[in-house]
Amino acid sequence: MDINGDPYATYRCRNCQNPVAFRSELLSKKYLAKTGQAFLFSHARNIVYGPKQERNLITGLYTIADIFCSKCGEELGWKYLHASETREKFKEGKFIIEKAKILKEY
Template sequence: MGRVFIVDLEGQIYSCKHCNTHLTKEQDIMSKSFQCRYGQAYLFNEVVNISTGNEEDRMLMTGLHTVTDIFCVGCGSNVGWKYVTAHDINQKYKEGKSVLELYKIVGPYDSNDLVCQEISRLEI
């Protein structure tokens, strides 16, 4: 296996909760109205620093889809899934897009970031 290169993103980013590897940018959010087994998830146009698992058919809330789990290349944690094929014509926009589960990632507006921002503001 070759060396893994990590892409560093700039701006408002979402990262792996376990190792802080950058995964995507806020501007790549397509939808915030997705659900996963354990709560809320976001659909992203582009995600980096991931590896994919095997393709499998899953019956999701919007019908049958061929998906692959996606894993952080930094620590190997499962962070969501990627749509390979949507079997319903109304769901084709999801193909090639990724869903990240919010409980597995940290984002630009998480409580720790807000606390740091507030402390920085008070120190000025």
């Protein structure tokens, strides 16, 4: 167990309980999305991607793809594909998942 709880705890789609990420993949809870608070994850699973698009976000211009639950189709957040700003490159390949769309299961 890590200091923040069970690293194998799973985050699941709130709508259908499909597992989408592990606690050990959570990088930050300090993000905002459409519904409010969002989490940055290094990996996500059981998702499908929407089309690639350019989006102007608070910290700059990004190429992203929306992500959806592979079981029920619920929109969960997005994947960063490309960051225009050098200081934001660390986000590339990572996932934003909205807190309101997931549940944590121990």
